[in-house]
Amino acid sequence: MDLKSGYPFWPIRNGLMHAFPRLSEDLRCEVAVIGGGISGALIADELAAHGHDVAVVEQRDIGWGSTAASTALLQYEIDTHLADLCRQYGEDQAALAYRTCADAIPALQAVARELRGTDFQRCSSLYFASKPAHLPVLRNEAALRRRHGLKLRWLDGQELAQDYGLTAPGAILSACAATVDPYRLTLRLLARLQRRGVGVFDRTHISQLRSTSRSVELRTGEGLRIRAEHAVIAAGYAGQQWIDQRLARNRSSYAFVTDPLEAGQLGRLGKTLVWESARPYLYLRATRDGRLIVGGCDDAVDVPARRDRRVESRARKLVRKIGERFPGLRLQPAFAWAGTFAETADGLPWFGAHPQYGRRVQFAMAYGGNGITYSMIGAGLLRAAIERRPHPLARLFSFERAG
Ligand SMILES: Cc1cc2nc3c(=O)[nH]c(=O)nc-3n(C[C@H](O)[C@H](O)[C@H](O)COP(=O)(O)OP(=O)(O)OC[C@H]3O[C@@H](n4cnc5c(N)ncnc54)[C@H](O)[C@@H]3O)c2cc1C
Numbered sequence: 001m002d003l004k005s006g007y008p009f010w011p012i013r014n015g016l017m018h019a020f021p022r023l024s025e026d027l028r029c030e031v032a033v034i035g036g037g038i039s040g041a042l043i044a045d046e047l048a049a050h051g052h053d054v055a056v057v058e059q060r061d062i063g064w065g066s067t068a069a070s071t072a073l074l075q076y077e078i079d080t081h082l083a084d085l086c087r088q089y090g091e092d093q094a095a096l097a098y099r100t101c102a103d104a105i106p107a108l109q110a111v112a113r114e115l116r117g118t119d120f121q122r123c124s125s126l127y128f129a130s131k132p133a134h135l136p137v138l139r140n141e142a143a144l145r146r147r148h149g150l151k152l153r154w155l156d157g158q159e160l161a162q163d164y165g166l167t168a169p170g171a172i173l174s175a176c177a178a179t180v181d182p183y184r185l186t187l188r189l190l191a192r193l194q195r196r197g198v199g200v201f202d203r204t205h206i207s208q209l210r211s212t213s214r215s216v217e218l219r220t221g222e223g224l225r226i227r228a229e230h231a232v233i234a235a236g237y238a239g240q241q242w243i244d245q246r247l248a249r250n251r252s253s254y255a256f257v258t259d260p261l262e263a264g265q266l267g268r269l270g271k272t273l274v275w276e277s278a279r280p281y282l283y284l285r286a287t288r289d290g291r292l293i294v295g296g297c298d299d300a301v302d303v304p305a306r307r308d309r310r311v312e313s314r315a316r317k318l319v320r321k322i323g324e325r326f327p328g329l330r331l332q333p334a335f336a337w338a339g340t341f342a343e344t345a346d347g348l349p350w351f352g353a354h355p356q357y358g359r360r361v362q363f364a365m366a367y368g369g370n371g372i373t374y375s376m377i378g379a380g381l382l383r384a385a386i387e388r389r390p391h392p393l394a395r396l397f398s399f400e401r402a403g
Helices: 008-014 038-049 083-091 092-112 132-147 156-165 182-195 236-242 267-271 305-325 371-386
Strands: 004-006 027-034 052-059 074-075 120-128 152-156 169-180 199-201 206-211 214-222 225-233 251-256 272-276 282-288 292-297 333-343 349-354 361-365
Touching: 004 206, 004 305, 008 182, 008 333, 027 214, 038 052, 038 182, 038 361, 052 182, 052 225, 074 092, 074 371, 083 092, 083 132, 092 169, 092 282, 092 371, 120 156, 120 214, 120 225, 132 152, 132 169, 152 156, 156 169, 156 267, 156 282, 169 272, 182 199, 206 225, 236 333, 236 361, 251 305, 267 272, 267 282, 292 305, 305 333, 349 371, 361 371
Parallel strands: 027 052, 027 225, 052 199, 120 272, 225 361
Antiparallel strands: 004 333, 074 169, 120 169, 152 169, 206 214, 214 225, 251 292, 251 333, 272 282, 282 292, 349 361
């Protein structure tokens, strides 16, 4: 699966940070993790930290899938409003999903704190009403979130103009958000695991999987065999190819990053990520070195060549949209790129075993706008599944939802 177009910023900025070997002989382990992106890295880290014998196998270079293209806004806010999730799954489950996402931000911070230079930064999140007609829905959403213990403030149009230079009629300002360099976080996590004796192999494609009630056997494209008690398929959007059921739809998302802006130009945007109530949404975040990353203009294109051709025109459109919302900002893209991005109907991810493979094979499909937050939750959820313990979100995030 061709996951990205153009020049994603993170691998250009960081280069190939660390070399991992290919798998060169048959392997036995307790848990084989397929996929060396942020999901596979967080899951392997969680399992290894709790005494499991793990190996990670990646077909590309580590971190070179969607993780390299991610704009990495870390939010508790799910693309589906809490009010809509309440209608679908009941207030208890919906609020639990939101609160667990909120808990995942400090959990990611704790992971990042143990590593060098991941550029993890706590910040606020500003969710603005794209037009006056969206105000009642957002006010209701703010009240509902407050009732469930989520800390936020309501800002009116005047405050938005004054404090953020933003033209919008109102917004929810939440204190719970963060940004990170997702490529570095992944590389650093897996390099640390490797130093601790975990097998991390890249350029190794898994082409076959056979599971029984007692074990799992994987075959690589070169015919090597991996025997494990459990497999975790953290294959990103390519994970869909393993299951004969439609679970998500692929879209393309576009982004650009500027050069570092002059001191003072960012103002509060340096510590606030911004997104909006229209769909697809426009969003932005700052980097630690004073750049702005802007993204959005998602479309239904799922053909890499067509997506490649659209990168530059989409970047121009994003610049225009930012100019309309932030009249004081004149942005110039330094790098522009696009990535495949899978969306579920309800904005929730899929984590757990699927009936097609039985309980020895766990899937990690962190689909949706806050995929990295989901990956953090999924790490704990899948460890619980492997250890045969309950997890509060196991049911809501499971394939049972798919019917
Ligand atoms: C443009 C863009 C913007 C985004 N913005 C955000 C954001 O702001 N916030 C957020 O939280 N999320 C965001 N996301 C989503 C987020 O990036 C993803 O949720 C996350 O990167 C997924 O990580 P992953 O490890 O599951 O997948 P990947 O990074 O794709 O890793 C999966 C890996 O599995 C490997 N693999 C697949 N099949 C095999 C096989 N058979 N054998 C061996 N290896 C295999 C792939 O090569 C790949 O490297 C964005 C995504 C895109 C594209």
